[in-house]
Amino acid sequence: MTEAAAGGEALETTSAEDLTASVLASFSGTPDERLRFVLEQLVGHLHAFVVETGLSEAEWAAGIDFLTRAGQACTDRRQELILLSDTLGVSMLVDLLGHVAPPGASESTVLGPFYVSGAPVLEMGASTAIGDGYGDPARVSGRILDPDGEPVDGAWLDVWQNACNGQYAVQDPEQPGENLRGRFRTGPDGRFAFWAVRPTDYAIPDDGPVGAMLAATGRHPWRPAHLHCIVSAPGFRTLTTHLFDDESPYLASDAVFAVKASLVCHFERHETGTPGGPAGHDGPWYSLERDLVLAPLGG
Ligand code: BEZ
Ligand code: FE
Numbered sequence: 001m002t003e004a005a006a007g008g009e010a011l012e013t014t015s016a017e018d019l020t021a022s023v024l025a026s027f028s029g030t031p032d033e034r035l036r037f038v039l040e041q042l043v044g045h046l047h048a049f050v051v052e053t054g055l056s057e058a059e060w061a062a063g064i065d066f067l068t069r070a071g072q073a074c075t076d077r078r079q080e081l082i083l084l085s086d087t088l089g090v091s092m093l094v095d096l097l098g099h100v101a102p103p104g105a106s107e108s109t110v111l112g113p114f115y116v117s118g119a120p121v122l123e124m125g126a127s128t129a130i131g132d133g134y135g136d137p138a139r140v141s142g143r144i145l146d147p148d149g150e151p152v153d154g155a156w157l158d159v160w161q162n163a164c165n166g167q168y169a170v171q172d173p174e175q176p177g178e179n180l181r182g183r184f185r186t187g188p189d190g191r192f193a194f195w196a197v198r199p200t201d202y203a204i205p206d207d208g209p210v211g212a213m214l215a216a217t218g219r220h221p222w223r224p225a226h227l228h229c230i231v232s233a234p235g236f237r238t239l240t241t242h243l244f245d246d247e248s249p250y251l252a253s254d255a256v257f258a259v260k261a262s263l264v265c266h267f268e269r270h271e272t273g274t275p276g277g278p279a280g281h282d283g284p285w286y287s288l289e290r291d292l293v294l295a296p297l298g299g
Helices: 016-026 033-053 057-072 080-087 090-098 209-216
Strands: 137-145 156-160 181-185 191-197 226-232 239-245 268-270 285-289
Touching: 016 033, 057 080, 057 209, 080 090, 080 209, 156 191, 181 191
Parallel strands: 137 285
Antiparallel strands: 137 191, 156 181, 156 226, 226 239, 268 285
């Protein structure tokens, strides 16, 4: 294209500053104001990163190769790019900025890649485990409340967790697809109760580029034991959170930085034969009582 056809004078790009300014100027006609702002910030920070690190061509090529392999590792069951965002703390930063809990409301944390919508709707008191061998039984109960302590009627509690082999049903062909997943609906008293298994620590998938990044930097892939939940109810902000086990050794070094102190809970141990355990269970069992407080919409 000639200069005349391009409709303007050629800009000189002799310095890094000029180059950055040219790229920023190329977005000046973006009709969507937010899109223009985000792209300008992205370019500004990316260029500053290249300048401040003195990024070499070989390092640039290694970065492109890493991102290419991360994209290629994605399937309908694996999202390596979200895992990258998680392990760089970006997912948690977006969560922190986007979900400031009003006083008294439960805090949120990351969704994670193993949530599958459409879990079976179960009766209160039912078990999410389909059969035995997935961990020690744990009775989880509490109330869904508003910040004034009033029960929330008609709230949905959607829970999911890994088995003691460290795998979620969606990752593990040996587990029934609906194992350790369930949805419960509260009544007027806001109460919920179900049987699950005491959560166990597990490693995030580390056989791909993200795992290589962790290994190259001396980081471990472990997440502290937790149970996931999403709580939703009309008139309230949907809460996506975890309940962490206070006995996990990984609370201070979660591979995805998702622990908040208010989400750490104690699973009470009950020795074999203690009344109240699951019918026919021979062994210790656990219980956890924890209320979850929803923030009103617009509050
Ligand atoms: C999870 O808790 O399921 C999870 C969250 C982030 C990365 C990997 C796993
Ligand atoms: Fe998890």
